[in-house]
Amino acid sequence: MGTLHFDSSDIGVTEDFLSRHYARMRIGNGTPESSRAQIRREVMPGVSVDELDLDFDMRYSVTPLQKICLCLVHDGTIQDHAFGDVEDAFGPGDVVSFAPPELPYEGRICGARYNITMLDPGLLNQVATSAPGAAPGPVRLTGHRPVSDAAARHLKRTIVHVRDHVLADPAVASEQLVTSTAAQHLAASVLAAFPNTALIRPTGTDRHDAHSATLRRAVAHIEAHAQEPLTVAEIAAASHVTVRALQYAFRRHLDTTPLAYxxxxxxxxxxxxxxxxxxxxxxxxxxxxxxxxxxxxxxxxxxxxxxxxxxxxxxxxx
The missing domain is CATH 1.10.10.60 (Homeodomain-like)
Structure with a gap:
């Protein structure tokens, strides 16, 4: 946990800061008459939330972040953004995933004020599991634009909530149960917003496993460990079922969710x-x-x- 402030009009210093706190990158100034960059970062386990304000046009070329990088544009534009075979541009109100964690990307930020929220890809597996037949490994996003305007609005509200109601108060942000719950909520909002490899609906096996004994094991684990930063995936593992089966068991027997319980x-x-x-x-x-x-x-x-x-x-x- 912690807060980081950066304010500089030296393009070299800004490049060094961005390389140290994001990933190795090269930047260039398209408007030499101005070059001020202001950045504020708030951090909790697995998640960082940054507010950036650039008064110049900045070209960027970034090596893979190895993290999910969300961008919410407040003002200005981001042009010529490219990764893999994707090219796009973003404006005020847009929320996007910049690139898959393993891919480099490049583009231009044009006098923009924007939010960058980064999270460890493994957080997605705390709230969901991959669909049968999907590539092995963590749940992955398969698109960089939200699936709907409603999903985008929900994700934006979640980012703002984490920024303003969790990370803004150091006393609150120091509580493990708070940050664990907030990180899971953010991960679930990301999965709801973007196309991905997670399977939300239970399979036949999941439905079979969602019996009362599963519920009893889950409830006992929750009640014994409620003071710890539990995740849905941990509760499912303790119950010997998938995340989907766990969620279905709670819905079937208690008409609620594991996190609500x-x-x-x-x-x-x-x-x-x-x-x-x-x-x-x-x-x-x-x-x-x-x-x-x-x-x-x-x-x-x-x-x-x-x-x-x-x-x-x-x-x-x-």
Whole structure:
């Protein structure tokens, strides 16, 4: 976790910074009269979220990042972007995947202000598994444009949420349960946004495995490890089934999802902590974050729905 700031008008210094914090690259200035680059980076395990502001036209040629690199354009344009046999251009409001992790790419950023969110490809396997017959290895994106406007909007909201409500507060971002949940939510949003090799619908084998014994194993694992940064993939492995079978078991028997059930268990632990804590030594925000709830308004709404009172009333005994 941490924050990184960069501000320079020296193109050589900017190239060195980008090479050290993204991947080895060459850049050039198409508007020599200006050359200022401002970058702010926030980091949590497996994910970095950067805001970049360039007041010049920058040519770039980047070696493979080995990460999923999402770009959300706020202002300006990105022209002549190319990787493999793909060529494209992006403008304000566009959210795209720059290139597969193993491919180099190049293009021009034209006086743009934009967001770069990078995540480890393995995060996709925490929330999904590859379709039978797909190439072995991690779940992969197979396209760089979102499948729909609605999917793009959801992904943009998720990126902004991670930036503004998780990483913006160091106390919240330091909580492992918060960052683990946020990373999984981002990975799921990426899979919902882009075409990929994951299989969402359960197979016949998955349906067979989604029986009550699977659910019991999953529930027992969740309740025993709710204080840890669990992933859907870890719960599925502990239940000896695929992620799809696990998700189907929860939907079939409890009409919920594994992560929603995990949230319910953590909410109960937060309730116990609020009830048993001294209000002189504890706060609702700190207890909520300790159990993975980083948005206090959302936490309060969930808590009131479950317990019929506010978290503060429970903490203070009022």
């Amino acid at each position: 995990l949230r319910r268990v953590r909410l109960a632990h937060a309730h116990d902590a609020l009830r048993d804590s001294d209000p002189a030594d504890a706060t609702v925000t700190a207890i909520a974050a300790r159990w993975g709830f980083h948005h206090t308004g959302r936490f309060a709404a969930l808590y009131r729905e479950a317990y019929g009172r506010t978290p503060f009333q429970t903490l203070t005994g009022t």
